[in-house]
Amino acid sequence: MKVIAKPSVKVRDVFLECISTVDNVELKHDLAACVNIIETAEDDFESKFPINEIYTIPQNSIVLGRIGKAEMKSVYDYRMVKAGMPAHKYYNKIKSSAPYGKCPLCSVRGVDTLDHYLPKSKYPVFSVTPVNLIPACIPCNKRKHIDFPRTGEEQTLHPYYDDIENYTWLWASVLQTNPISFNYYVNPPDVWPKILKDRTLNHFASFNLNELFSSHASEELRGAINQLTKLYNENTNLLTLQLRECYNSRSALGLNSWQAVMYRTLLNDVWFCTGGILT
DSSP states (O other): OOOOOOOOSOHHHHHHHHHTTOOOHHHHHHHHTTHHHHHHHHHHHHHHTTTTOGGGSOOOSEEETTEEHHHHHHIIIIIIISTTSTTHHHHHHHHTTSGGGBOTTTSSSBOOEEEESSOTTTOGGGTTOGGGEEEEOHHHHHHOSOSSOSSGGGOOOOTTTOOOTTSOOEEEEEEOOSSOEEEEEEOOOTTSOHHHHHHHHHHHHHTTHHHHHHHHHHHHHHHHHHHHHHHHHHOHHHHHHHHHHHHHHHHTTOTTOHHHHHHHHHHHOHHHHTTTTOO
């Protein structure tokens, strides 16, 4: 999971720009009456997330009066996401905030959309709240197992609030198959509080990251296996040096990238480094 700077724009500005193009006078009036409620909800989100209490925010299909999830979904879909609308600039700005255009939830696939951390179907009040909108790939947006947290431990990681990049928490093991495969897993540092360990484990499981990482690692190794075999047959030290160089270069871009973890795992695997299937 990659950390991203939290959006500087506030929901009041986004929401007012969204509803500025509403032609129906009564609907526009009713939407405008929701501004203070939506702004208060944003403050609630910002205060509760850092203390792992986002799950205490109640679900509610109604924001105010006749303004509920259908109306707020329309505001998001047609007033923020839709190209050419005044508020679309906020959508683009948040979407483009992911480093290198990579989804921060999986750090593998490209950003395609924005993910609602708290789903707008259950929390319509957060439909256009910037801190609730995360640049994401479509699979992460659609396939996450934890739709909304029911406990603090179920809060998946949030790239605006959780920075775990400087700790080694992602590991893998070599599966002695032919072709070689990998099993990725989370093993957080002992110094982490239990709730952060649980949240990282839940994030990893919720976004199917073992399946994603192991698939990419197997493909990477298939592309490198001939070179690694040649180095091993020339001199086993050359294999070790190559694996270490690959690990150092990949880890410079992220200690917990699937690439860095793959090469670190191969470097530390006695079976692989003493021949494995390289002979």
